Amino acid sequence: MRQKVRQQLPEERIKNFQEVSLGFSDEQAIAEAKRCLQCKQPKCVQGCPVGIDIPGFINLILQGKRRDALLKIREKNNLPAICGRVCPQEYQCESECVLSKKNIPINIGALERYAADYELLYPSVSISSSYKLQSESKQKIVVVGSGPAGLTAAADLAKMGYYVLLFESLHIAGGVLSYGIPEFRLPKTIVRREVDYVRSVGVELCTDVLIGRTLTIDDLFTQGAQAIFLAVGAGLPQFLGIPGENLKGVFSANEFLTRVNLMKAYRFPEYATPINLGDKVVVIGGGNVAFDCARVAIRLGKDTQLVYRRTENEMPARKEEIENARAESLKFRLLTQPISILGDKNGSVCGLECIKMQLGQPDDSGRRRPVPIKDSNFVLDIDTVIVAIGQRPNPLISKVTPQLKTNPNGTIWVDDNLMTSLPGVFAGGDIITGADTVISAMGAGKKAATQIDKFIKTKRESL
Numbered sequence: 330m331r332q333k334v335r336q337q338l339p340e341e342r343i344k345n346f347q348e349v350s351l352g353f354s355d356e357q358a359i360a361e362a363k364r365c366l367q368c369k370q371p372k373c374v375q376g377c378p379v380g381i382d383i384p385g386f387i388n389l390i391l392q393g394k395r396r397d398a399l400l401k402i403r404e405k406n407n408l409p410a411i412c413g414r415v416c417p418q419e420y421q422c423e424s425e426c427v428l429s430k431k432n433i434p435i436n437i438g439a440l441e442r443y444a445a446d447y448e449l450l451y452p453s454v455s456i457s458s459s460y461k462l463q464s465e466s467k468q469k470i471v472v473v474g475s476g477p478a479g480l481t482a483a484a485d486l487a488k489m490g491y492y493v494l495l496f497e498s499l500h501i502a503g504g505v506l507s508y509g510i511p512e513f514r515l516p517k518t519i520v521r522r523e524v525d526y527v528r529s530v531g532v533e534l535c536t537d538v539l540i541g542r543t544l545t546i547d548d549l550f551t552q553g554a555q556a557i558f559l560a561v562g563a564g565l566p567q568f569l570g571i572p573g574e575n576l577k578g579v580f581s582a583n584e585f586l587t588r589v590n591l592m593k594a595y596r597f598p599e600y601a602t603p604i605n606l607g608d609k610v611v612v613i614g615g616g617n618v619a620f621d622c623a624r625v626a627i628r629l630g631k632d633t634q635l636v637y638r639r640t641e642n643e644m645p646a647r648k649e650e651i652e653n654a655r656a657e658s659l660k661f662r663l664l665t666q667p668i669s670i671l672g673d674k675n676g677s678v679c680g681l682e683c684i685k686m687q688l689g690q691p692d693d694s695g696r697r698r699p700v701p702i703k704d705s706n707f708v709l710d711i712d713t714v715i716v717a718i719g720q721r722p723n724p725l726i727s728k729v730t731p732q733l734k735t736n737p738n739g740t741i742w743v744d745d746n747l748m749t750s751l752p753g754v755f756a757g758g759d760i761i762t763g764a765d766t767v768i769s770a771m772g773a774g775k776k777a778a779t780q781i782d783k784f785i786k787t788k789r790e791s792l
Contacts, residue, residue: 331433332361339656343627346512346595349653350414350442358443362391365435368427373437376425378772379481381405383422387440396451398444407484408477408523408771410449411506413442414515416768417647448522467492468785471554472532473540473726476504477767478758479560480527481774482781487531489782494554495532498539499591504562506767508587511621513628514650517590541725546733546754555788556753556781559741560774563759565721569613573670574716578607578678582618582717589625604629607712611636611681613667614717615644620654622715627657634660634709636667638686638699664688666699668706670714681709720764738763746780747773755781 335351336342342349353361365387373383381402389398402409418438426434468491472483475497483495501507503520528534538544540561549557566581568574585604593600608631612623615637626633635654637644640663644651655661664686671680685705688697722739734742734750740763741756743749749756757773759765 331364331436332357332439334436334439336653339653339658342513343657346628348516349513352446353439353443358390358440359393361436361440362387364428365391366427372425372427373422373435376422377405378421378768379405379775381422381441383437386444387435387437390440390444395444395447399447402441402444405775406771407481407527408767409441410445410519411477411515411523412768412771413438413440413445414519415510416441417766419648421768468555469494469553470781470785471496471549471557472560473557474498474504474560474562474758474760475502475524475534476506476560476562476758476770478562478770478774478777479504479558480524481771482558482560482757482778483532483774484527484530485775485778486781487527489778491782491785493532495527495534496538496540496544497534497536498561500536501591502534502536505564508591509583509618509621511586511590511625512595513624514621539725541729546726546730546751550753554753555785556755558774558777558781559726559749559754559756559760560758560770560777561723561726561760562770563720563722563740563764565723565739566716567719567721568716569667569718571667571669573672573678576670576672576678577676578712579670579714579716582612582614582622582715583720585622585715586618586625595625595629606631607678608632609711610634610713610715611662611709611711612715612717613637614719615639615646616717616719617646617650618720619717620646620650620659622717623659624650624654624657626713626715627659631713632660634662634711636662636665636681636683636709638664638666639688639696640664643688643696662709664699666701667714671708678712678714679710681711681714683707683709720759722760722763746783747777748780748784753784755784 367384371384386398386401422437423434428434470486470491470493472479472495483493487493502524506520566583588594588604592602594602594604597603610626610631610633613636623635665683669682673679685702686699689700692698727733727735740761747755747757755777757777758770
């Protein structure tokens with residue numbers, strides 16, 4: 330039987346921002362590890378964007394060698410405690426597990442977290458101390474952005490022996506891991522621990538440096554960079570383009586989550602950074618970010634609804650997040666499309682006009698297209714709107730670097746090796762794909778590190 334991860338009870342967790350999932354006990358981890366068939370040609374590994382030896386680390390857990398299991402994961406994954414919590418394993422490694430044919434794949438994500446949390450139990454034990462540099466190269470590589478793609482590439486390059494300088498525009502590292510994912514889903518102590526690991530393998534971290542303003546790409550090359558990896562993510566919010574989006578009480582998901590996560594608005598007055606929400610909140614969207622916003626609003630004591638123009642079956646959010654939100658009493662308004670945000674005489678939100686939808690033929694995403702139902706308009710009585718319909722790349726670097734080729738949607742153009750139109754400048758993660766998963770960005774970071782290493786070596790040989 331597949332082991333079910335322990336959780337805080339819904340009636341308790343909506344009163345706090347502590348982690349909802351409590352992870353596996355030792356007994357659960359062993360029981361789940363026993364289910365692994367140890368396939369000779371494991372498809373689960375093929376489903377992992379960073380290529381973790383999944384049967385290998387599970388077998389070590391089965392033997393009671395938790396630390397060794399973590400070391401096995403770290404051979405390919407620099408951020409295991411993060412991936413064990415937020416990676417959509419059900420669509421990747423677990424979907425390739427042979428037991429998925431019977432709808433009971435190994436709970437790979439929970440086992441990864443179990444192995445990674447060894448460091449929580451024994452913080453004085455240095456996992457990175459067993460690692461030795463493979464090269465004496467002191468060539469400088471610059472990584473821009475300390476989200477999952479940047480952290481992964483930086484750590485891999487440092488392990489190859491390069492001197493890696495990692496720039497972060499904010500005052501703390503982690504990118505979306507720090508500002509975008511709530512504490513109850515990804516505790517920031519976990520992010521800090523993983524960042525510390527990356528630093529421990531030789532990466533030099535510089536915060537409060539905005540590339541494109543503080544320094545340009547030309548400056549980085551002038552200061553000795555042999556190659557640059559742009560991993561700046563997609564942090565520019567998207568809006569609906571409907572009337573009323575400039576009213577007081579309308580937030581982008583980016584602003585809302587940044588103020589809650591990075592500025593600790595949920596801990597007011599301990600932190601003097603409150604966020605002014607009304608009593609009746611609507612979150613617009615159906616992805617993981619929308620559910621993060623809704624679950625935060627619930628914890629702030631607000632009556633919260635989620636408005637989505639398709640049905641639950643078409644939601645891009647993880648099923649686990651949908652189920653958790655439902656257990657926390659989130660109200661669902663499905664097949665509903667906002668068409669106007671209504672304001673009062675003071676310029677504040679006082680309602681949301683919507684129209685009912687029905688599903689038509691599939692669109693380019695493969696999901697059935699929502700079609701308005703004539704004369705089905707209605708108004709929701711609310712006073713706060715959070716728009717969570719996706720993010721776009723920030724155009725800052727491309728605007729100040731005209732030689733850098735971009736795509737029509739604002740993403741940076743790259744070739745098959747992740748090199749941009751500028752020789753020696755690589756890019757990966759959300760800045761080339763648009764908003765995607767943490768593990769997909771990490772996969773891009775690993776590929777970029779490999780390609781940068783090839784580029785440097787080829788350049789060296791040609792001299």
